[in-house]
Amino acid sequence: MDQLSHRKADARLRLFKVDGTPLSEACVTIDQTGHRFLFGCGAFDAVALMKTQDEAQRAFLQERMGKWLRLFNYGTLPFYWGRYEPEEGKTAYAETIAAAKWLRDKGVQVKGHPLCWHTVCAPWLMQYSNEEILQRQLDRIRRDVTAYKGVIDMWDVINEVVIMPVFDKYDNAVTRICKDLGRIRLVKEVFAAAKESNPDAVLLINDFNTSVSYEILLEGLLEAGVPISAIGIQSHQHQGYWGLEKLNDVLSRFSRFGLPIHFTENTLISGEIMPPHIVDLNDWQVDSWPSTPEGEERQAREISEMYSVLFAHPLVEAITTWDFNDGCWLKAPSGFVHEDNSEKPAYYALDQLIHGTWETHEKLVTDSEGYLSFTGFKGDYAVSSEFGTAVFALNEPLNRELRLNT
Amino acid sequence: MDQLSHRKADARLRLFKVDGTPLSEACVTIDQTGHRFLFGCGAFDAVALMKTQDEAQRAFLQERMGKWLRLFNYGTLPFYWGRYEPEEGKTAYAETIAAAKWLRDKGVQVKGHPLCWHTVCAPWLMQYSNEEILQRQLDRIRRDVTAYKGVIDMWDVINEVVIMPVFDKYDNAVTRICKDLGRIRLVKEVFAAAKESNPDAVLLINDFNTSVSYEILLEGLLEAGVPISAIGIQSHQHQGYWGLEKLNDVLSRFSRFGLPIHFTENTLISGEIMPPHIVDLNDWQVDSWPSTPEGEERQAREISEMYSVLFAHPLVEAITTWDFNDGCWLKAPSGFVHEDNSEKPAYYALDQLIHGTWETHEKLVTDSEGYLSFTGFKGDYAVSSEFGTAVFALNEPLNRELRLNT
Numbered sequence: 080m081d082q083l084s085h086r087k088a089d090a091r092l093r094l095f096k097v098d099g100t101p102l103s104e105a106c107v108t109i110d111q112t113g114h115r116f117l118f119g120c121g122a123f124d125a126v127a128l129m130k131t132q133d134e135a136q137r138a139f140l141q142e143r144m145g146k147w148l149r150l151f152n153y154g155t156l157p158f159y160w161g162r163y164e165p166e167e168g169k170t171a172y173a174e175t176i177a178a179a180k181w182l183r184d185k186g187v188q189v190k191g192h193p194l195c196w197h198t199v200c201a202p203w204l205m206q207y208s209n210e211e212i213l214q215r216q217l218d219r220i221r222r223d224v225t226a227y228k229g230v231i232d233m234w235d236v237i238n239e240v241v242i243m244p245v246f247d248k249y250d251n252a253v254t255r256i257c258k259d260l261g262r263i264r265l266v267k268e269v270f271a272a273a274k275e276s277n278p279d280a281v282l283l284i285n286d287f288n289t290s291v292s293y294e295i296l297l298e299g300l301l302e303a304g305v306p307i308s309a310i311g312i313q314s315h316q317h318q319g320y321w322g323l324e325k326l327n328d329v330l331s332r333f334s335r336f337g338l339p340i341h342f343t344e345n346t347l348i349s350g351e352i353m354p355p356h357i358v359d360l361n362d363w364q365v366d367s368w369p370s371t372p373e374g375e376e377r378q379a380r381e382i383s384e385m386y387s388v389l390f391a392h393p394l395v396e397a398i399t400t401w402d403f404n405d406g407c408w409l410k411a412p413s414g415f416v417h418e419d420n421s422e423k424p425a426y427y428a429l430d431q432l433i434h435g436t437w438e439t440h441e442k443l444v445t446d447s448e449g450y451l452s453f454t455g456f457k458g459d460y461a462v463s464s465e466f467g468t469a470v471f472a473l474n475e476p477l478n479r480e481l482r483l484n485t
Numbered sequence: 486m487d488q489l490s491h492r493k494a495d496a497r498l499r500l501f502k503v504d505g506t507p508l509s510e511a512c513v514t515i516d517q518t519g520h521r522f523l524f525g526c527g528a529f530d531a532v533a534l535m536k537t538q539d540e541a542q543r544a545f546l547q548e549r550m551g552k553w554l555r556l557f558n559y560g561t562l563p564f565y566w567g568r569y570e571p572e573e574g575k576t577a578y579a580e581t582i583a584a585a586k587w588l589r590d591k592g593v594q595v596k597g598h599p600l601c602w603h604t605v606c607a608p609w610l611m612q613y614s615n616e617e618i619l620q621r622q623l624d625r626i627r628r629d630v631t632a633y634k635g636v637i638d639m640w641d642v643i644n645e646v647v648i649m650p651v652f653d654k655y656d657n658a659v660t661r662i663c664k665d666l667g668r669i670r671l672v673k674e675v676f677a678a679a680k681e682s683n684p685d686a687v688l689l690i691n692d693f694n695t696s697v698s699y700e701i702l703l704e705g706l707l708e709a710g711v712p713i714s715a716i717g718i719q720s721h722q723h724q725g726y727w728g729l730e731k732l733n734d735v736l737s738r739f740s741r742f743g744l745p746i747h748f749t750e751n752t753l754i755s756g757e758i759m760p761p762h763i764v765d766l767n768d769w770q771v772d773s774w775p776s777t778p779e780g781e782e783r784q785a786r787e788i789s790e791m792y793s794v795l796f797a798h799p800l801v802e803a804i805t806t807w808d809f810n811d812g813c814w815l816k817a818p819s820g821f822v823h824e825d826n827s828e829k830p831a832y833y834a835l836d837q838l839i840h841g842t843w844e845t846h847e848k849l850v851t852d853s854e855g856y857l858s859f860t861g862f863k864g865d866y867a868v869s870s871e872f873g874t875a876v877f878a879l880n881e882p883l884n885r886e887l888r889l890n891t
Contacts, residue, residue, distance in 0.1 A: 241697065245738075258741075262701060263708045291647065292698040295668060299705020302669045332651075335664075 083456075085393045086116065086437070090477040091452045094445055096466045097485055101449030105464050111439040113186060113459035114152055115474055116390065117341075118433055119399035120415075121407075122147065122154030122187070125178035126171070143420050147403050150415065150430060154182050155343075155399055156231070158191045158223065159199035167203050172226065179230045190399075191231045192343075193238035193285065194220045195269045197246050197253040204252035209259045212252045217272040224276035233281040235311060235343065236273045237266055241288040241296060248359070263299050270305045285311030285343050289329045297336055309339040309396065315346040317353040317360055317411055320381040326388055334394045341397040342389055349378035349405075349423060350412040363409055370405055370412035370423070378412075379424035386432055489862075491799045492522065492843070496883040497858045500851055502872045503891055507855030511870050517845040519592060519865035520558055521880055522796065523747075524839055525805035526821075527813075528553065528560030528593070531584035532577070549826050553809050556821065556836055560588050561749075561805055562637070564597045564629060565605035573609050578632065585636045596805075597637045598749075599644035599691065600626045601675045603652050603659040610658035615665045618658045623678040630682035639687040641717060641749065642679045643672055647694040647702055654765070669705050676711045691717030691749050695735050703742055715745040715802065721752040723759040723766055723817055726787040732794055740800045747803040748795055755784035755811075755829060756818040769815055776811055776818035776829070784818075785830035792838055 081087070094102040124147075128140040147154075156179055157163070164170045179189045195216055204212050224234060239246075243265075244257040257265045266284065273282050284300070284307050286293050300307060310333055314321065321329075333340055349370040353363050382400075389395045401407075404414035405423075415426040439455030461470050467483030487493070500508040530553075534546040553560075562585055563569070570576045585595045601622060610618050630640060645652075649671075650663040663671045672690065679688050690706070690713050692699050706713060716739055720727065727735075739746055755776040763769050788806075795801045807813075810820035811829075821832040845861030867876050873889030 241701070245697065261704050261708075263704050290698070291651065292696070292701055295647070295698055295702045295705065298667050298669050299701060299708060302667075302705060303708045 082391045083437075086390065087454050087456055088473050088476050089452070089454050090460075090471075090473050090479075091450065092462065092471070092477070093480045094449045094451065094462065094464075094469070095480065095482045097483060099482070101447075102445050102464060102466055102483065103447045103449050105445050105466065107443055107445060107451065107462055107464040109439065109441040109443060109453055109455065110461050110463070111456055111458050112461050112470070114433065114437070115457035116437075117153035117188060117397035117399075118151050118429075119153030119155060119190070119397055120147060120151045120403045121399070121401050122151075122178070122182060122189070122403075123157050124403070125154065125182055126156065126174050129174045129177040129181065139420070143404065143416065146416060146420065146422065146426070148185055148187070150426070150433060152186060153188045153190070153397060153399065155190050155192045155235075156182075158194060159196070160201040160204075160219065161199045163223075164201055164219070167201070176227065176230065179227060183230055188233065189231045190233040190235065190281075190283075191223070191227060193235040194223065194273060195236065195253060195265075196238035197243050197251050197257070198239070200251040200253050205250070207252070209256050213256045213260070213265075213268070216253070216256065217268060220269055220272040221276045224273050224280065228277045228280075232277060232279065234273055234283065235285045236282050237269050238285045239287060240266055240284065241286055241290075241292045262296060263303055263305075266300055267303055267305050270307070274306050281308040282306060283309050283311040283341060283343065285313065287313035287315065287344075289314075289333075291332075294332055297333075301336065307338060309341045310336065311341050311343040313344040314342055314385075315344060315360060315401065316381075317346060317348055317363070317409065317413075318355055318357065319352045320347060320377075320385070323384070323388065326385060330388075330392050330395075334392070338394070339396040340392070340394045341399070342395065343397075343399050344401045345385070345398060346401050346408075346411065346413045347378050347381045347385070347425075348411050348413050349374035349425065360409060365410060368406075368410045368412055370417065374412065375424045379428040382425045383428045383432065386429065390432075390437065488797045489843075492796065493860050493862055494879050494882050495858070495860050496877075496879050496885075497856065498868065498877070498883070499886045500855045500857065500868065500870075500875070501886065501888045503889060505888070507853075508851050508870060508872055508889065509853045509855050511851050511872065513849055513851060513857065513868055513870040515845065515847040515849060515859055515861065516867050516869070517862055517864050518867050518876070520839065520843070521863035522843075523559035523594060523803035523805075524557050524835075525559030525561060525596070525803055526553060526557045526809045527805070527807050528557075528584070528588060528595070528809075529563050530809070531560065531588055532562065532580050535580045535583040535587065545826070549810065549822065552822060552826065552828065552832070554591055554593070556832070556839060558592060559594045559596070559803060559805065561596050561598045561641075562588075564600060565602070566607045566610075566625065567605045569629075570607055570625070573607070582633065582636065585633060589636055594639065595637045596639040596641065596687075596689075597629070597633065599641040600629065600679060601642065601659060601671075602644035603649050603657050603663070604645070606657040606659050611656070613658070615662050619662045619666070619671075619674070622659070622662065623674060626675055626678040627682045630679050630686065634683045634686075638683060638685065640679055640689065641691045642688050643675050644691045645693060646672055646690065647692055647696075647698045668702060669709055669711075672706055673709055673711050676713070680712050687714040688712060689715050689717040689747060689749065691719065693719035693721065693750075695739075697738075700738055703739075707742065713744060715747045716742065717747050717749040719750040720748055720791075721750060721766060721807065722787075723752060723754055723769070723815065723819075724761055724763065725758045726753060726791070729790070729794065732791060736794075736798050736801070740798070744800070745802040746798070746800045747805070748801065749803070749805050750807045751791070751804060752807050752814075752817065752819045753784050753787045753791070753831075754817050754819050755780035755831065766815060771816060774812075774816045774818055776823065780818065781830045785834040788831045789834045789838065792835065796838075796843065 873891040
């Protein structure tokens with residue numbers, strides 16, 4: 080049995096020449112040009128690229144995003160409240176919408192992250208009462224989801240709810256209201272605000288906690304009717320690769336809801352792993368965290384294995400690796416490219432999967448009536464022959480007539 | 486400030502003699518005869534006492550229950566489905582109702598434990614489909630809650646839900662339906678069945694898991710409108726006393742729901758403690774588990790401290806120690822008495838709290854109009870003088886006239 084059959088569809092095409100006659104007994108090339116599956120990565124540098132005034136910096140970021148775009152069709156843009164709106168009313172809308180549109184124009188689906196979170200929260204909220212904080216939280220969601228509608232239609236609505244009301248590293252406005260309302264009431268409210276602002280958006284809940292606590296939270300939320308489109312699972316593996324056993328366990332436990340699963344924040348590093356005694360990854364503060372040759376080989380192997388397992392799972396619709404380049408969060412060697420943009424083995428390994436193993440390219444011959452059939456990975460396609468080309472999408476069994484354009 | 490003020494009430498009484506004249510300027514004795522707070526213990530031996538045909542055994546159990554009754558006003562009776570109904574339709578109703586009535590006649594409030602649990606589940610259920618199991622589970626609840634109404638009006642409706650659907654030690658009917666329906670749906674159903682059968686009953690959910698998972702489960706259940714009367718918390722401390730920090734942490738996390746809290750299954754042992762690597766306490770199988778002199782002193786100290794913290798907490802309404810005597814569950818030295826019924830230091834320590842520190846006994850003089858005032862622990866009282874006696878209950882501020890009977 081084909082373990083990837085859920086990723087593929089059968090196509091039967093009938094091709095016509097420009098003059099309307101069937102393209103009979105002709106050699107054609109079928110090339111997949113895009114994936115339905117969401118291969119994602121953090122795209123924060125797209126915002127930096129929009130903002131920079133420095134020519135060298137612009138060229139550097141353009142090179143980086145060029146390599147980014149070769150791999151990915153899906154990007155996460157930052158909406159951390161404390162950075163997006165450092166002063167009440169003064170937002171980073173201009174550069175963020177520019178980055179989102181720039182990505183969309185290149186065929187990249189964009190997700191905003193996150194609309195509600197206790198970390199990187201806006202400090203100016205702290206002056207308000209809990210009722211006022213909640214009001215501002217909901218207003219913020221309505222404002223941003225509405226403003227980006229049509230450009231960003233996918234949101235991490237709320238982040239890390241399991242720990243949210245008991246988060247005690249520092250006082251913050253969102254922990255306050257979550258403590259007050261309880262987790263389920265707060266999630267209900269923020270999802271309702273997002274849903275009313277963009278009813279067709281894909282709305283995610285996202286957590287690093289993959290224990291039974293998150294399962295039970297999801298049960299409670301679904302029972303309470305919260306319109307969760309997909310379950311977001313973080314997998315920052317600075318302390319070492321989960322391995323197949325944990326990966327399959329997480330998949331099996333979270334698939335029982337029948338909802339799509341997004342791996343939203345994946346990290347596999349190419350250096351020494353963080354010691355196991357660290358509980359909050361943010362507590363690991365180092366001056367430098369070098370990438371090593373052995374680490375890079377290991378990272379490439381782990382990425383290939385993990386992506387292969389996730390791609391084979393019918394409910395997984397998206398995998399996002401968090402850092403595109405080394406030296407971002409925690410200075411970790413967590414990227415597909417080094418800080419100087421040079422590719423690491425993991426880059427080539429994932430490229431091989433996305434644009435090799437999992438991409439359909441065929442040479443076929445039409446029959447006397449102009450028909451051809453093939454089975455291909457879901458996504459966008461071009462068909463071409465010496466008589467011209469045409470494009471089509473293959474997302475379900477397809478039976479279609481196409482006229483080639485020259 | 487009096488840390489126990491929530492356990493007390495002010496009384497102002499006006500006493501009259503049998504002839505109707507005020508009892509003026511007379512010496513009276515106020516004696517608390519019962520507690521409003523539920524001091525509980527497993528009372529499984531009451532069932533054994535009802536069943537035994539052996540005279541020596543009867544005398545032994547009578548001695549044991551006599552010591553039990555000196556301490557406790559609240560007892561838990563067993564309703565484990567696999568034992569209560571070992572063959573479908575053949576129940577232990579006769580001896581269980583007899584035990585419940587025997588306890589009630591002695592002023593003991595009785596709780597049934599549990600109506601739904603994956604452990605000690607009825608094996609004959611396994612032949613049925615999940616729909617049929619659920620139907621039988623709900624029928625069983627309706628049958629038993631109805632049959633005992635007026636005698637048992639307090640139930641552990643469902644036990645250990647956090648682990649229930651992922652319990653994998655052995656296949657059983659209740660795990661099957663919990664996996665099928667999800668935790669919240671199953672809890673909803675079993676509570677609804679209990680509630681419709683006895684709308685005034687006190688209905689508990691009970692768990693040994695005191696982590697954030699149980700909190701989130703409770704959030705989800707309350708949000709789903711499940712009529713939970715009180716939160717049940719198990720505290721089997723075979724692996725060592727929790728200590729004040731954990732105890733206060735659990736109290737603080739579970740008190741935010743504002744519901745009454747019952748410590749439903751407490752164990753503190755007087756022997757060597759179980760090693761920390763044991764995850765399921767049932768895995769610790771020993772031939773004997775002796776009580777030691779030092780262990781008995783420690784157990785007494787820990788019981789005094791733990792009961793004192795719980796009695797001081799405004800939301801705690803009940804504490805049940807699981808085993809009255811040593812050598813029951815896991816053969817642990819977990820009792821207030823040894824296997825031969827001789828009292829351990831913990832027995833005297835708890836007796837000192839219940840019938841000493843926390844019990845009101847006063848000698849007062851009425852004024853010229855027959856009035857007297859006092860503040861006492863909530864519960865039942867007798868007032869007596871050379872002119873006779875009267876009884877009254879003090880559960881809230883009381884202003885009452887009483888005629889003494891001779």
